[in-house]
Amino acid sequence: MxxxxxxxxxxxxxxxxxxxxxxxxxxESVVVERQTKAHVLKRxxxxxLEWGTVRLLREAGLGERMDREGHAHDGSFIAWEDREPFLIxxxxxxGKPMFSYGQTAITEELYRIRERDGGxxxxxxxxxxxxxxxxxxxxxxxxxxxxxxxxxxxFIAGCxxxxxxxxxxxxxxxxxTFERAYPFGWLGIMSETPPVGDIIYARHxxxxxxxxxxxxxxxxxxxxxxxxxxxxxxxxxxxxxxxKRRFPTEIAQKxxxxxxxxxxxxxxxxxxxxxxxxxxxxxxxxxxHIVPPTGAKGLNLAVSDGIAP
Amino acid sequence: xxxxxxxxxxxxxxxxxxxxxxFPDEDHFETRIKLSEFDYLQASPHAQAALAEQYAGLPFES
Numbered sequence: 001m002x003x004x005x006x007x008x009x010x011x012x013x014x015x016x017x018x019x020x021x022x023x024x025x026x027x028e029s030v031v032v033e034r035q036t037k038a039h040v041l042k043r044x045x046x047x048x049l050e051w052g053t054v055r056l057l058r059e060a061g062l063g064e065r066m067d068r069e070g071h072a073h074d075g076s077f078i079a080w081e082d083r084e085p086f087l088i089x090x091x092x093x094x095g096k097p098m099f100s101y102g103q104t105a106i107t108e109e110l111y112r113i114r115e116r117d118g119g120x121x122x123x124x125x126x127x128x129x130x131x132x133x134x135x136x137x138x139x140x141x142x143x144x145x146x147x148x149x150x151x152x153x154x155f156i157a158g159c160x161x162x163x164x165x166x167x168x169x170x171x172x173x174x175x176x177t178f179e180r181a182y183p184f185g186w187l188g189i190m191s192e193t194p195p196v197g198d199i200i201y202a203r204h205x206x207x208x209x210x211x212x213x214x215x216x217x218x219x220x221x222x223x224x225x226x227x228x229x230x231x232x233x234x235x236x237x238x239x240x241x242x243x244k245r246r247f248p249t250e251i252a253q254k255x256x257x258x259x260x261x262x263x264x265x266x267x268x269x270x271x272x273x274x275x276x277x278x279x280x281x282x283x284x285x286x287x288x289h290i291v292p293p294t295g296a297k298g299l300n301l302a303v304s305d306g307i308a309p
Numbered sequence: 310x311x312x313x314x315x316x317x318x319x320x321x322x323x324x325x326x327x328x329x330x331x332f333p334d335e336d337h338f339e340t341r342i343k344l345s346e347f348d349y350l351q352a353s354p355h356a357q358a359a360l361a362e363q364y365a366g367l368p369f370e371s
Contacts, residue, residue, distance in 0.1 A: 050366030075361060078329070078347065086351040093361035182326060183333050201329055203347070205340075208330045224330050270323050276311060289315050294329065295322035295364065301315055304369040 004030045004120075007140040007153040009128060009166050011040050011121055013103055014285030014302035015159030016110035019119055021060060021306055030151055031121040032128060032142055034160070037111060040123075044190060044262055045103040047214055048076075048199065048296035051096035053303045062109050069215050070101030076199040079248050085200065100199070102214045103299050122149075130156055130169040134279035154280065159302075161286040162271065170278045182268040182292060186210075187225040189239055189260040195219040196254045201294075202247045209246035211255070219256070222293075225265060236260050268292035276305075317367040 006022055008015045011033030019029045033040060049057075049070075057066055075098055079085035090096050114121060122144055131139040133156060140151040158166025167175070184207070195213035202209045207224035214220055221243055225234075236259060244252040271290040276283045285302035328343055350356045 052366050052369050056369070075364065078350070080344070080347045080351075083347065084351065086357065088357065088361050088364050090361045090365035093358040094365040096365045098365070180323065182330070184330060201325070203329045203331075203343070205331065268326060270319055270326075272312075272315060272319055274312065276315075289319065291319055291322035292326045293322075294325040295318060297318035297322050297366075300366055301318050304314060305311060307369060 001150050001152060002030070003152050004028050005153060006030075006155045006157055007032065007138075007151045008157045008159055009130070009140065010158070010160035010164060010285070010287070011035075011037070011123060012043075012159060012161065012285065012302075013107050013110065013299060014287075014305060015157065016107060016114060017060075017303060018157050018159060018284060018306045019114055019121075020062075020110055020117075023114070023117055023119060024060060029119070029157075030153075031114075031119070032125045032140060032151070033121065033123045034125055034128060035123065037121070037123045041104065041108055041111065043104065043107075044188075044264070046293070046296060046299035047100055047102045047212055047220060049099040049101055050300045051090075051099065053300050054099045056303060056307070057106070062106070062113065065105065065109055066099075066101050069105060070099050071213065071215070072097040072099050073198065074098070076201060079200055079202040079251060081204055082248060085248065085251075098199075100213050100215075105214075106299075128160075128165055130158075130166060130281065133169055133281040136280070138280040156281045158281055158283040158287045159285050162290050164287050166281065167273050167283055167287050169281065170273075174275070174278055176274045178272045178274075180270040182270075183227060184224050185227050185229070185265050185267045186222045186293060187229065187231075187234055187239065187265050188220065188222040188263070189236070190214070190262040191219045191221070191258045191260050192217055193219050193256040193258040196251060200247070200251060202251070204246035206242070206246055209243055211247070211251070221255075227267060229265065231263055231265060234263065239263070266293065268294075311370055314367045314370050317363065321363040
C-alpha cells in the first residue's frame, strides 16, 4: 500500500504533463504506465502545436528545447488539384502562429524533467485496476515484476488512451460515448530530408495527402489509404510516387525524397466520452476523446485537459 | 467546460476530414459541393478567418 495525492494512469504526454503541472503546484503524483518507457518514447504522433499549447509548455519550463528545435509558422495551406492553394493564416486572423514540434520530443522532455525532479513513474505495470472511484479514497491496483501494488490516492487521472482501462471503469449507466469511424486510414512516413517549406493539406481525386515537418532535416508525409492496406504493399518508391501525384505540380517538385525511417498506418476516428469526470476519476487526452489527425488537435486537447481539472 | 473546447476540436477535425478526403461512396454531386466549399474558402477572407480561428485553437477552459 502506497499513498499519493494523484494516481496518474498512463505515461504518455497527457499523463506526464499532468504529473509535471501538479508538481509545479506542489501536488504529489505517481504515474503508472503499462508499457516500457522505451516503448512510449518510440511512438511517433502529433507535430503541430497551437499557440496556447506552446505558451503553456513554456510557462511550465518546457520551452528551451522546443524553441531550439521547433518552428513557428503562419498556418497551413490547403491545395486542391490545379487550383491556387490558400493559407489558413492564423497570424493574420488571430495573431497566433502555429508551431511545428513533435510529440515524441515533448514526451522525452517530460520524462527527463520528471526524473530530474524525482517524480515517481512506474512502467511495465500489469493488470491495472481502478477501485472505489466513487468514494473518497480511490485506489489503483497493479502488478509490477510479479508483485502486487496498491496506490491509495485522492484523485485518479485516467490518461491511458483510447484502449485504456480508465474510461471503462466508469459505470455503463453513466458513460455516454459519441463516435464516427472513417472508411480510410493515413499511411505516414518520416524521412530525414529537408521538408517543403510549409504544412500543406492536399485534396486530390486519388485521395488526401499532407506535407508536414518535425525539424529542418526531418519531413513527415501522409497519404490517405484504404483501411485494409498493409505497410508491405508500400515500399518507399511507391509512397513517394503516390504522394507527388496528389500535390499540385509546383509543390510536388519541391518534395525531396529519401529513405523512410518510419512508416505506419493509422485509422481515423472521432470519439467523445461524456462525462470527463466521474467521482474521483478524471479523464484526459485520448482516454476521453479521439480526433482524426486532420485538424492537428489531439495533442493540443491532451495538453488543455491537463489544466482543466 | 472542457467539453466545449473538446467538441470544437472534434467538429473542426471532422469538417476538415470530410472536406479533404475522398470517401468510397462519394458521388459527383458531393465532389462538386466540396469543390465549391474550397472555392468559397479560397476566395473569402471571412471564411478563412473563421477557419483560422478554429485551427489556431479555441480557448483553454478550466
